[in-house]
Amino acid sequence: MEPQSVIFLVIFLALMALAFVLPTLRRQRRERLREQERDTLPGAPPVEEEITTGAPAGTVEAPEVPAPARPVSPPAPPPVLEKPEPTAGRLVRLRARLSRSNNALGKGLLALLSRDKLDDDTWDEIEDTLITADVGVDATREIVGKLREQARVEGTASAADLRAMLASQLVAALDPTMDRSLRATPHHDSTDGRPAVVLVVGVNGAGKTTTCGKIARVLIADGHSVVLGAADTFRAAAADQLATWGGRVDAEDVRGPEGGDPAAVAFDAVKRGTETGVDTVLIDTAGRLQNKIGLMDELGKVKRVVSRHGPVDETLLILDATTGQNGLEQARVFTEVVDVTGVALTKLDGTAKGGIVIAVQRKLGIPVKLVGLGEGPDDLAPFEPAAFVDALLAE
Numbered sequence: 329m330e331p332q333s334v335i336f337l338v339i340f341l342a343l344m345a346l347a348f349v350l351p352t353l354r355r356q357r358r359e360r361l362r363e364q365e366r367d368t369l370p371g372a373p374p375v376e377e378e379i380t381t382g383a384p385a386g387t388v389e390a391p392e393v394p395a396p397a398r399p400v401s402p403p404a405p406p407p408v409l410e411k412p413e414p415t416a417g418r419l420v421r422l423r424a425r426l427s428r429s430n431n432a433l434g435k436g437l438l439a440l441l442s443r444d445k446l447d448d449d450t451w452d453e454i455e456d457t458l459i460t461a462d463v464g465v466d467a468t469r470e471i472v473g474k475l476r477e478q479a480r481v482e483g484t485a486s487a488a489d490l491r492a493m494l495a496s497q498l499v500a501a502l503d504p505t506m507d508r509s510l511r512a513t514p515h516h517d518s519t520d521g522r523p524a525v526v527l528v529v530g531v532n533g534a535g536k537t538t539t540c541g542k543i544a545r546v547l548i549a550d551g552h553s554v555v556l557g558a559a560d561t562f563r564a565a566a567a568d569q570l571a572t573w574g575g576r577v578d579a580e581d582v583r584g585p586e587g588g589d590p591a592a593v594a595f596d597a598v599k600r601g602t603e604t605g606v607d608t609v610l611i612d613t614a615g616r617l618q619n620k621i622g623l624m625d626e627l628g629k630v631k632r633v634v635s636r637h638g639p640v641d642e643t644l645l646i647l648d649a650t651t652g653q654n655g656l657e658q659a660r661v662f663t664e665v666v667d668v669t670g671v672a673l674t675k676l677d678g679t680a681k682g683g684i685v686i687a688v689q690r691k692l693g694i695p696v697k698l699v700g701l702g703e704g705p706d707d708l709a710p711f712e713p714a715a716f717v718d719a720l721l722a723e
């Protein structure tokens with residue numbers, strides 16, 4: 329064979345060998361990549377990205393590896409349901425929260441009542457102390473007037489006796505005969521087997537959503553079932569906040585589109601609660617300023633529309649205790665728009681003005697049914713006048 333032919337033959341054989349080896353190398357690479365892909369943990373960047381990143385700009389390369397399926401996240405674990413604390417004795421458990429913020433009142437009054445001589449100046453100081461604690465001017469005058477009279481009739485009394493007399497006057501001012509039960513369960517006469525409906529109203533930031541969540545826990549702790557209606561379509565996060573509260577104790581929540589009609593959401597929530605046969609539907613409403621007439625009208629509409637299912641059983645006004653006497657004016661406006669049947673006074677842990685409870689009841693003539701004593705999920709207590717006054721006067 330001629331040397332030229334030998335060279336051609338060698339080149340030909342070399343080309344043939346390449347044609348055979350290259351696909352094999354490609355196949356091996358593909359298999360390596362697949363193995364890598366199998367080893368990739370969920371959440372790591374997909375292999376596809378690694379391959380394409382290095383391609384020169386403008387070149388279109390046929391993908392050598394089929395696009396891997398997106399890493400699938402493991403299914404979310406079922407929510408861990410919480411077991412709320414029983415309601416009995418909560419005010420006693422939370423007593424320290426009250427006395428911590430009010431002990432200035434307790435200490436101050438005891439120091440005054442311990443004076444050897446209870447002259448006019450001392451009585452004035454006792455009055456001032458109670459007014460400073462937000463008991464209200466009229467209520468304070470009445471309470472101190474009765475206390476003075478009692479002290480005079482009973483002659484000289486010890487500081488401890490006077491303190492006990494003052495406590496009983498304060499309890500009397502809170503009218504312990506008022507019905508403070510929350511009309512939140514179908515056992516209540518008016519419900520006819522449908523869920524009891526609780527409408528929660530109040531100015532923004534008073535603690536409506538939080539209190540709705542806390543009440544749901546109270547009801548569930550007592551063995552009832554609850555649907556939450558997120559009729560606060562005004563504040564975007566409120567519905568999420570309510571859903572979170574519900575999720576923790578397995579209470580379904582009903583919501584509508586952001587900025588939607590609150591009355592429609594409230595109506596749907598009651599409908600849903602009736603269909604699913606729950607005991608209670610709790611409706612959270614938007615925070616409304618009393619001077620925004622349109623918003624107050626809207627609240628009236630919510631109540632009217634919900635009433636198509638049957639009367640609202642409890643309209644609970646949420647009042648922030650730290651707003652003091654200003655809160656009272658807000659409260660009065662609410663009572664004109666909706667028939668408020670109970671008051672929940674929140675943030676009593678954050679004020680030295682616990683006397684506001686007396687002022688609220690006196691001004692509105694509506695019982696304080698619940699008190700909020702902290703941000704914790706079970707920091708809501710049924711209101712009990714004697715236990716409250718005892719904590720208020722603690723030293």
Ligand SMILES: Nc1nc2c(ncn2[C@@H]2O[C@H](COP(=O)(O)OP(=O)(O)OP(=O)(O)O)[C@@H](O)[C@H]2O)c(=O)[nH]1
Binds near residue numbers: 616
């Ligand atoms: N310390 C304390 N904080 C509370 C209490 N109740 C509610 N809060 C806090 O008050 C803040 C406002 O509560 P929300 O429930 O969002 O008030 P809201 O009335 O629903 O507010 P809007 O939706 O804006 O109308 C939150 O930070 C709550 O944790 C309480 O009893 N004590």
